[in-house]
Amino acid sequence: MNAKLSPRLVLGAFLALLAAAPLFLSPFSVTLLNYIGLYAMVSLGLVLLTGVGGLTSFGQAAFVGLGAYTTATLTTMTSLPGWLAWIGASPWLTLLAGLLLTAVVALLLGSLTLRLSGHFLPLGTMAWGISLYFLFGTSESLGGHSGLTGIPPISLFGIVLDTGEKIFYLIWAFLLAAVLTTQNLLDSREGRAIRALKGGIVMAEAMGVNTSRSRMVIFLIAALHACASGWLYAHMQRFVNPTPFGLNIGIEYLFMAVIGGAGHVWGALVGAGVITLLKQWLQDILPKLLGQAGNFEVIVFGLMMILVLQRARGGLWPLLRRLVPVRVDNKHIEESAEALPRRTPPKAGELILEARKVTRKFGGLVANNNMSLEVKAGEILALIGPNGAGKSTMFNQLSGVDTPTSGEVLFMGQPVAGKDSRDIARMGMSRTFQHVKLLPTMSVLENVAIGAHLRGDKGVLSSAWRLDRAEEARLLKEAARQIERVGLGEFMHAEAGSLALGQQRILEIARALCADPCLLLLDEPAAGLRHKEKQALGDLLRKLRGEGLATLIVEHDMDFVMNLVDRVVVMEFGQKIAEGLPDEIQKDPAVLEAYLGGVE
Numbered sequence: 001m002n003a004k005l006s007p008r009l010v011l012g013a014f015l016a017l018l019a020a021a022p023l024f025l026s027p028f029s030v031t032l033l034n035y036i037g038l039y040a041m042v043s044l045g046l047v048l049l050t051g052v053g054g055l056t057s058f059g060q061a062a063f064v065g066l067g068a069y070t071t072a073t074l075t076t077m078t079s080l081p082g083w084l085a086w087i088g089a090s091p092w093l094t095l096l097a098g099l100l101l102t103a104v105v106a107l108l109l110g111s112l113t114l115r116l117s118g119h120f121l122p123l124g125t126m127a128w129g130i131s132l133y134f135l136f137g138t139s140e141s142l143g144g145h146s147g148l149t150g151i152p153p154i155s156l157f158g159i160v161l162d163t164g165e166k167i168f169y170l171i172w173a174f175l176l177a178a179v180l181t182t183q184n185l186l187d188s189r190e191g192r193a194i195r196a197l198k199g200g201i202v203m204a205e206a207m208g209v210n211t212s213r214s215r216m217v218i219f220l221i222a223a224l225h226a227c228a229s230g231w232l233y234a235h236m237q238r239f240v241n242p243t244p245f246g247l248n249i250g251i252e253y254l255f256m257a258v259i260g261g262a263g264h265v266w267g268a269l270v271g272a273g274v275i276t277l278l279k280q281w282l283q284d285i286l287p288k289l290l291g292q293a294g295n296f297e298v299i300v301f302g303l304m305m306i307l308v309l310q311r312a313r314g315g316l317w318p319l320l321r322r323l324v325p326v327r328v329d330n331k332h333i334e335e336s337a338e339a340l341p342r343r344t345p346p347k348a349g350e351l352i353l354e355a356r357k358v359t360r361k362f363g364g365l366v367a368n369n370n371m372s373l374e375v376k377a378g379e380i381l382a383l384i385g386p387n388g389a390g391k392s393t394m395f396n397q398l399s400g401v402d403t404p405t406s407g408e409v410l411f412m413g414q415p416v417a418g419k420d421s422r423d424i425a426r427m428g429m430s431r432t433f434q435h436v437k438l439l440p441t442m443s444v445l446e447n448v449a450i451g452a453h454l455r456g457d458k459g460v461l462s463s464a465w466r467l468d469r470a471e472e473a474r475l476l477k478e479a480a481r482q483i484e485r486v487g488l489g490e491f492m493h494a495e496a497g498s499l500a501l502g503q504q505r506i507l508e509i510a511r512a513l514c515a516d517p518c519l520l521l522l523d524e525p526a527a528g529l530r531h532k533e534k535q536a537l538g539d540l541l542r543k544l545r546g547e548g549l550a551t552l553i554v555e556h557d558m559d560f561v562m563n564l565v566d567r568v569v570v571m572e573f574g575q576k577i578a579e580g581l582p583d584e585i586q587k588d589p590a591v592l593e594a595y596l597g598g599v600e
C-alpha cells in the first residue's frame with residue numbers, strides 16, 4: 001500500500017524531534033529522557049537475549065553495576081596501581097576497561113549458566129545478579145552501601161558534559177548506535193543464526209550453525225550494552241551506590257523489554273519510555289489517591305504485566321506499528337552478486353553413504369537390526385516400510401542424530417558416529433525433517449538462506465557495522481536461486497509460516513540445497529503435497545540426480561517412490577526384507593506380504 005510511510009522519513013522525524021528536545025523541554029523532562037535512554041540500552045540487550053534468543057535473564061542490572069563501578073572506582077582513585085596507570089582517570093579509557101571486565105565476567109558467567117535449560121537459566125541469572133549486587137554493597141573499596149562520590153563528568157571534544165542537557169546527546173547517540181548495530185546484526189548471516197535460537201536449534205545445528213556460540217554472542221552483547229549504560233549513568237549521576245543494580249531493577253529491565261515488545265529492537269525504547277514515565281506518574285498520583293505513602297506503583301506494574309501477557313504478548317511495539325503504518329520493504333536480491341563457490345562434486349557412482357550392519361536397540365526393543373545400505377553419487381535410494389518398521393530410527397543413524405548400538409555409518413568414507421550435526425553438515429550432508437522445522441515468522445528467503453550458513457564467514461562485528469554486505473548479497477542470491485529452482489519464487493518474501501504444509505516441505509528442500517550438499521536426506525518429502533506439486537518435486541529430484549547428487553528418501557507414497565527412485569530398501573520390524581529396483585520390489589512376495597499387500 002503506497003499510503004504507508006517511508007521508514008527513513010519516520011526515523012528522520014524521530015531524530016529531529018530528539019535533537020530538539022533539550023531546547024524546548026524542562027530540565028526535569030530531559031533528565032527523564034536521559035533515564036529512558038539509559039534503561040532502553042539495557043532492555044535492548046534483553047530484546048536480543050530474551051525476545052529474539054529466548055534466554056531469560058534477571059541479572060542484567062549487575063552488568064550495569066559493573067560498568068558503573070569500574071568507572072567510578074578508576075576515576076576516583078587517588079593513585080592507580082602501576083598496571084592500570086594507562087587509564088589515567090580518563091572516563092573514555094575506563095569505559096574500555098569496564099567493557100573488557102564485563103566481557104570477561106560475561107564469558108565466565110555465560111559458560112556456567114547458558115548450558116542450563118528451562119527455568120534453571122533464569123534462576124542462574126538471579127543467582128549471579130544477587131551475588132554481584134552484594135559484592136558492590138559489601139566491598140569497602142567500593143564504598144559499601146553508601147557508594148562512591150566525586151565521579152568526574154565526561155569530556156567530549158573539549159566540552160564538559162556536566163549537565164543533563166549536555167550528556168543527553170551522548171546517551172542518545174550511544175542508544176541509537178546500539179539500536180542500529182543490533183538491527184544490522186539481526187539482518188545478517190549471524191542474525192539468522194541468532195533468530196533460529198528460539199525454537200530452531202536442531203534445524204540450525206543441522207545447517208551448520210554453532211548455536212552455543214550464538215547464545216554466548218547475544219549474552220555478551222547484552223552484557224556490554226548494560227555495561228555502557230552503567231558507565232553513562234555513573235558519569236551522569238556523579239556518584240554510585242548499589243541500589244540501582246539489584247535484582248528488583250533487573251526484573252524491571254525485563255518488564256521493559258516484554259512490555260515494549262521483546263522481539264523488536266525499537267520495542268526496547270517503547271518499553272523503557274512507557275515504564276519510566278508511568279512509574280514517575282504513578283509515584284506522584286497513587287499516594288495522593290490512596291492517602292498514604294508507599295511503593296504502590298509496583299502493584300500496578302504487576303497487574304500491567306499480567307494484562308500485557310494476556311492481551312498483547314508481542315508487547316506494545318506491534319500495536320504502535322499498526323497506528324503508524326511504516327512501509328516494510330522486501331529484501332533486495334542483487335542479481336549482479338557473484339555466485340558462491342561450490343564444493344568439488346563427487347564422481348558419478350562414487351560411494352557417498354554406507355551403513356554397515358547398523359543395530360539400534362532401545363532397551364529390549366530392536367528398532368534397527370543389522371541394517372546395511374549404500375547410496376552412490378547420482379542415484380536416489382528410497383527407504384520404505386510400514387509404520388513402526390524403523391525407518392526414522394535408521395534415518396537418525398544415517399544423519400548422525402543418533403548413534404548405533406553396533407555397526408557403523410560412513411559418509412564420504414568417514415565414520416559419522418561421534419561427529420555433531422555441524423561437522424556432518426560441513427562434510428556435505430544436508431537434510432529435511434519429517435516434522436517441518438522452519439522459522440515461521442521469517443520470510444521464505446531468510447529461512448532458505450540459513451541453509452547457506454556454512455558458505456559465508458562474516459562475523460558479528462562485520463554484520464553490526466554492515467561490512468558484510470557483499471557476502472550477504474551472495475548468500476541471498478544463492479537462497480533466491482534455490483527458491484526459484486524448487487518453484488517457490490512467488491512466495492520469496494512471504495512469511496514461511498503462511499505457506500501450506502506441502503510448500504513448507506519444498507522450502508526445506510531449498511534450504512538443504514542452499515548448503516551445496518553432495519548427499520540429500522529427505523524425510524517424507526511428498527507428505528501433504530498435491531499431485532502437481534509431487535510431479536514438480538519428482539522432476540526436481542531427477543534433475544538433481546542428473547547433476548550427480550546422491551539422495552536418500554524415506555517416503556510412504558508408493559506411486560511417488562516407484563516412479564522416481566533408482567533402488568529401494570524395504571524394512572519391516574527393524575530389518576531389511578528386500579532391496580532392489582522398483583520393478584523388482586513391487587513384485588517381491590515378501591514385500592507384497594509385509595507392506596504392499598493389496599497394492600497392484
Ligand SMILES: Nc1ncnc2c1ncn2[C@@H]1O[C@H](COP(=O)(O)OP(=O)(O)OP(=O)(O)O)[C@@H](O)[C@H]1O
Nearest residue numbers: 362365366367385386387388389390391392393394
Ligand atoms: N527413542 C526411542 N525410544 C524407544 N523406542 C523408540 C524410540 N524411537 C523409536 N522407537 C521405537 O522403534 C520402533 C521403530 O520406530 P520408527 O519411528 O523408527 O519407525 P518408522 O518406520 O519411522 O515409523 P513411521 O513410519 O510411523 O514414522 C517403534 O516401535 C518405535 O516405538
